[in-house]
Amino acid sequence: MTVEEFVHTYYVDRTGTNSSKWDGLKRKFGRSDLLSMWVADMEFKTPQPVIDALAKRIEHGVFGYAEVPDSYYEALDQWMRDHHSYSIKREWVRFTPGIIPALYWFVNMFTKENDGVIVMTPVYYPFLNCVKDTNRKLITCDLDYEDGKFTINYDRFEKMIVDNDVKMYILSSPHNPAGRVWKEEELDKMLGICEKHNVLVISDEIHQDITAPGVKFIPSAAVLGGKYESIIITANAPSKTFNLASFLHANIIIPNPELRAIYDEFSKRYYQAESNLIGITAAEAAYRHGESWRQDLMKVIYSNYDYVKESMKDYPEVTVVPLEGTYLTFIDLRAYVPLDEIREFVQDKCHIGCDYGEWFGENWKGFIRLNIATHPDFVHQAIESIKRELKNYICHAALKERC
């Protein structure tokens, strides 16, 4: 399908459907008249075979306790092998009602109060919260940001681990909001440091299937043929890829039997949950039949991104961070808008509801994160309003200077 065909076929107006993104605007930003580009889900219907599988299950009418069928594990393994050249054994897999709760559990099950947990900022804010809320010591290692691109400062990372006796690293791969899809050599260096200092790695790979043309995602556990598999717990899900977030279903993959035993012991004590029939049904259908839809979706996301990048060239000092993966574009407005005016600029002048840089770490104020997995018209509208307001802003500043 072309971008236009995809948008025509799958776009839906979500206002009035209890969507956090649209109907939650007032709660989040104090006003509901904003163009919503924040929370990471999409305005597109999930693939038709997923809807069909759900309809069939709903039609059955009985929603008692459910088993996870063998076919689910096969579909997950097939998806991972086909897309990421990584095979998953059935006994490694556990389920959680989403990755955020899993992050909290991991911190609780594998660390003690006051233990150091490291993250690389700017990063998805629940990474920060799950450490702070559980009374662990949050260690934030900023990514290097140079020429509009994010890279890892390995020396700083290692020093922070050693100085703070860090026990756990929560890795975002692909990285939200830096847009990086880590290369194998980058992962090798990062994971090598963790292995050297006995740091357990939680690799959140929820964005694994959303990568720009020609960019290859590598699961952390697959780096160099599985070199670091024993120190990694992977969390992935079909929720971002196929717009299934509200079904609260994520895969937790633990190849190391000792870590699995700790996970199972913790689950026995604190979390005796069944699996979610609807989440499992949707995920299996998506893994089996969603690929052509996903490929078409990628065209929409990356053509939206190309538009943002091209269009912002009129303001060369605005940096649109390269988007290798995820559908969340990080934009640096610091050259034009003073830090303490960013929010007023974006919200009150541009009328956009989006995520702010400082949510992802204290040093990133002045950036905004726009979710571009949406109708191209919304992306155009957002960028045009940012450009219009930048122009006004610059004119005002010039006038002030002349006075």
Ligand SMILES: Cc1ncc(COP(=O)(O)O)c(C=O)c1O
């Ligand atoms: C890196 C990352 N992890 C986790 C999540 C949310 O996971 P879940 O909805 O499964 O709790 C998001 C959502 O934006 C995300 O970007």
